[in-house]
Amino acid sequence: MNSDVKYFVALFVRRLPVFLIVFLGFAAAALSAAMLLPTVYSSGAKLLIESAQIPGNLATSTVQVAASEQLQIIQQRILTRAILIDVARAHDVYEHMDDMSPDEIVARMRNDTNIRGTSGRNAATIMNIQFQARSAAISANVVNDYVTRILDQNVRLRTGQAQDTLEFFKQEVDRLGAELDRRSAAILDFQNANADALPTGLPFRMSRQSTLQAQVDQFLRDKAALIEQRNRLIEIFETTGQLNTTTTANQSPEERQLVSLKDQLAAALAIYSEENPRVKVLQARIAQLEETVRAQSGVGAAANGTTMLDVQLAQIDARVDAIDAQIEQAEGELAVLQDAIGRTPANDIALQALQREHNNIQEQYNSAVQRLSAAATGERIELLSKGQRITVIEQAVAPTEPTSPNRPMIAIGGTAAGLAAGLGLVFLIELLNKSVRRPADIAKGLNITPLATIPFNRTGGELVRRRVIVLVILAVFLAGVPAALYAIHTYYLPLDLIMSRAVARLSL
The missing domain is CATH 1.10.287 (Helix Hairpins)
Incomplete structure (x- = not known):
């Protein structure tokens, strides 16, 4: 039993350079990513969809949209391409935006924006808006911009529908009035033409x-x-x-x-x-x-x-x-x-x-x-914001602490992944290696019992050269991987942008 343990320890020591290369490479990459990934701040606001202020049995609004449907409409209108690009450029949301295509800006804005609503039977309808940005001020400003646009979109949506309804019934009343006059004139002409036979x-x-x-x-x-x-x-x-x-x-x-x-x-x-x-x-x-x-x-x-x-x-x-x-x-x-x-x-x-x-x-x-009168009342209700409306119950403020990245978790996770990858690689190499490395392998492979075995011993110069090569490779990995990540992040594309592109392609 002790001989087996010593044997496996010897194997691990023999493959230690491979293990160190993999382990240190992963660890260096994780530590570099943890240090180089930009800080992300998340800010949020909370909106409440209130019911009509005037009882429906007294006067009703002509805009009959369910709260859940209204949330979906507003969300789709806010997340349109034009608005997202406008918001991103107005607040300079991303660094190096000049190097980003409009599609990339829209994809990142939609990925960083989180709009969700909660509603239920006998429960209030609430909309939560969150946005992740590289700074606390940008995060809060973007969310407040979203809130302003949502309120404006809601007012324009409801007043526009009410005005369209009123205009429709005005045209309908004018049309029917003209038709009614024409019918009355036709009856009068007929009576005059047939006055003696009515x-x-x-x-x-x-x-x-x-x-x-x-x-x-x-x-x-x-x-x-x-x-x-x-x-x-x-x-x-x-x-x-x-x-x-x-x-x-x-x-x-x-x-x-x-x-x-x-x-x-x-x-x-x-x-x-x-x-x-x-x-x-x-x-x-x-x-x-x-x-x-x-x-x-x-x-x-x-x-x-x-x-x-x-x-x-x-x-x-x-x-x-x-x-x-x-x-x-x-x-x-x-x-x-x-x-x-x-x-x-x-x-x-x-x-x-x-x-x-x-x-x-x-x-x-x-x-x-009658419907024109109801439409006029409904339009008045919407103009005075007495119908269903959206109010801000929690304004977005600049967060004091970043929400991501979790640098310790990235470093620990990368180190653990490097440890597992190194051990796995060593195990795989030894599993695939079928060469004879001890007397038991000779007896097992040839089905004989050797009288004696002569081990292979390297010279002192060979050992020194081997150790130098391993140290050089380890140094290259320790210095090269962070340097390469830094160069990519600084001179090519930020790591977060590269990661977002990778995620977008993988999602496709």
Whole structure:
């Protein structure tokens, strides 16, 4: 057992230069990185998304965006390429920015920026913003710049949506108002063009039609009676050669009126005295009519029977012509009424269609006016910041201590990695080495037992040369690795930028 331990110790001592090269290389690189990596400061701010200041049952904002959705919108707008480049150049965030491409600046800004929100049911929505920079002032300034842009973006987003909504409903009200005026004008034009056949006047036209039809029927009966009277007069004259004027049917109107007045006078004398005014009036009218009748009788006596017949026939014909004129006038009006009544159903349907379209536009217009009022209220709410808003509850301040790098951890980790890598390399070399290094290997490999073994011993000069070479290599590693890292960091690219590029490529 002791011989095996001594054997492995001897092997390790033999491979000690290899172990030292690897171990010291890792340690030097880790220590150099720990010393050369720039100091990183992290600053943060906390924002709160508050609910609307005015109860929704009294007045509501026209901007209805959920808090989580609002966080996502703002985050995407803040992390746009233009804003990130503008912020980086405004605050000179990175050293040697002139050597960085815009894509690299955007990638590093997004990598160094951390925006996250927390929300939940019955819980407030909070946005945390953090940024890592090479100095405390830059970190705080960038976060405050982000906060200012977020507040500005939120105000512009909400007021812009409210104003767009208000402008939309203004245009909608104007459009529907113009359409409503056009529909009203169309209804008015239709009513003016069909004023004689509108549904509202149908009852009057039907009543007038019935009245005129009754008048026409009466006119026809009167005309038939006159024609019958005329034919009878002609028949009597042709049979007897004279006219019987004593009959009531052949009396003139004055004679019939005279008979009627005499009857009235007889009835009045049975009740009143001869001094009564009514009786005197009747007597005066009777005396006047008697003079008229005597005059007519004298003319009739002077004339022959034919002349009397012609007079009566002329009177009947004049009355028939008057009745014909009245019938013609009534039938003309009936024709106009019939045409209007016939056109009324079609006009009613057309007018109902126009009115229905007008009512639909009116309902849309009323709804648009109500929504316009709500949009105006919503815009006022947003302009006064009485709706959902973002407030700063914790302003970003310059940190007093850096957050990274953890230099002791980097140094210890690099040293531990070098130790593990050195031991692993030594183990791997010995594992792959199949040469004979002790008597047990001869017995195991050849299956024989040697009588004696002669070891290989180096001369003193060989040992010195070997040790010098190992020391030179170790010195090169100890001095060269830090020097190379420093040169790369100073004259080529900073180590943090190289690391960020490497991480970006590995992520791809």
